[in-house]
Amino acid sequence: MDEVEVVVAHSERATLRVGEVFLKVDADRARMDAEVAAMSLAPVPTPAVLWCEPPVLALAALPGAPLGHLGGPSTGSRAGWAAAGATIRQLHDAPLPPRPGRAGRSAEELAVELDEECGLLVASGLLPADLVARNRRVAEAALRPWTPAFTHGDLQIAHVLVADDEVTGVIDWSEAGRGDALYDLATFTLGHEERLDDLLAGYGGDVDREAIRGWWSLRSLLVVRWLAGHGFDPFAPGCEVDVLRARM
Template sequence: MLALAALPGTALGRLGEPSIASPAAWAAAGAAARMLHDAPLPPWRGWSLEGLASDLDRECEWLVTNGVLPADLVTRNREVAEAALRPWTPVFMHGDPQITHVFVDGDQVTGVIDWSEAAQGVALFDLAILTLGHEEHLGDVLAGYGSDVDLGVIHGWWSLRSLRAIRWLIEHGFDPFLPGCEVDVLGAQM
């Protein structure tokens, strides 16, 4: 079994904490995402648009019904998430490229872990997850990615992912209310 300690470098950062990685390292992460998205599609499919919309509606209802978040915060972010709920051209996506899954050494990406969500999917989802809670590095990632990106769709994915994740995080002992985490991401969309 390969130990994670064998992977050179350190994680690009952690959600809720400032990243000490350089802008060039963030750009390298964007370039790595571009390489993956340009690779041949895997044979297995990812989510469906209808499934995402249904899941999002269910999570939004749960958040409000259980008093987890104020209704206006959920409603506004549900509206922002609409930008992500549109047909896409499938790419080979990682599916969960959060910054703790991307390792860098200096300005170079040395590895990406946790491929359990990899599938045919949405390029901008990967870019949104990579920059979730670190909007200040979105320009660096996009510089490395190298193409025009609809920022409204990135914001939509930030909202959609955060709304869908909060219940899971709470039920599994994580705190989405910590500074810089999912609830703050939703608040920044207001």
Template sequence: MDKAGTDQVEVVVAHSQRATLRVGDIFLKVDGDLAHADVEVRAMALAPIPTPAILWREPPALAIAAVSGTALGVLGAPSEASSAAWAAAGAAIRKLHDAPLPPWPGRALDDVAAELDTECEWLLSSGALPAEVVRRNREIAEAALRPWTPAFIHGDLQITHVFVDGDEVTGVIDWSEAAPGDAMFDLAILTLGHEERLDDLLAGYGDDVDRDVIRAWWSLRSLTASRWLIEHGFDPDAPGCEFDVLRSRMEDPEGR
């Protein structure tokens, strides 16, 4: 490690629930809910794909090593990663989804449906989005509310959590939401706001997926995440982000 790099402390994310700092090649994660770190440590030990090395843990802090490469992209801007890199990400995710389930419970379908109802009510009462946008996306989201065969999912597979070097996946980070769950959810979160890269992703994952369910998760995730983002200092109305995803469904009567 370059010693000069250790003099700089970068705040990666900070809000009332958790904070992540970077010092050189070390990430220090501090979380008010110790269960998040418990899941992260256990999930990374079980995942059959590249994950960061754990350097030490002293609750409530967890230190992990940076992974090499760069993120597959960022929400709100076109991904500069190659089609082969996206396919490699798809192959890695398929390997994860085919692995034995982690031995802790995932979210129940009824809980997902209840959260969707609650968040749609908030979006309507707050006026954060036009009622027609909320209503239309609520209709599209229904397709995700069906029984699924549980898979080992990452649970928060944002595009910034998958790192590549050229056409190779070098690491997947932030595993605190890992659990048994719907495989289509992971595929949707990774392509949220980057719908044009779904074909590239599926070239590596396999095309035996339900694209309508993936589209439904784009709407459901955007509807349910928006209030949390607003209340924690993020902007879902930034170009290319959640509100744009929801508005884009209005441009296609099929929600595609």
């Protein structure tokens, strides 16, 4: 009998693996429905939906391995990173999905959330004031008008699978929808900033690198407290706090 592997688990959702099947447990029915809908619309390889009986979604495993992990070394080749960039471009150029995604908040909404979060980070003593202030200034570059694209919304490096320098699948679509394409690019290269050129070689076009750097700071500032409160360690080497320190 196959063992049950806990892939990720926190108070909002959990993912289990049993052999070649992933079971995603999510109490938010709307989020699960949105994930299934996004996978059906995305013009890139996605897991096959085996069945969906809320609160559980069963997905088939995909071949391949991530190019790396946040906090770990990048194991992918330059060609693999370029292939990932080309796949992300294909997604961003696709017809817009009907709903806004995680990357779809306006600059005004983000600025309010960011100011509040920065205040809480300093008041709680979780991060020093100078580190927060410096990254708050860097984050300004991400707070700009943008043209909506079909975004994944949680495009961590572990969510794109590659084999023989070809993308075999993109997983975890619960945050997908209309949004800022550069949010996806920044999320994918978070902690692996030195691979941005390789990614953009496949993505192509004229990309605002300052906005991507802004997103590295903005995204990290917004998630540090959440991660620390849900059993994750943003202070681990190469993770969010190190990303913030790199801006100093």
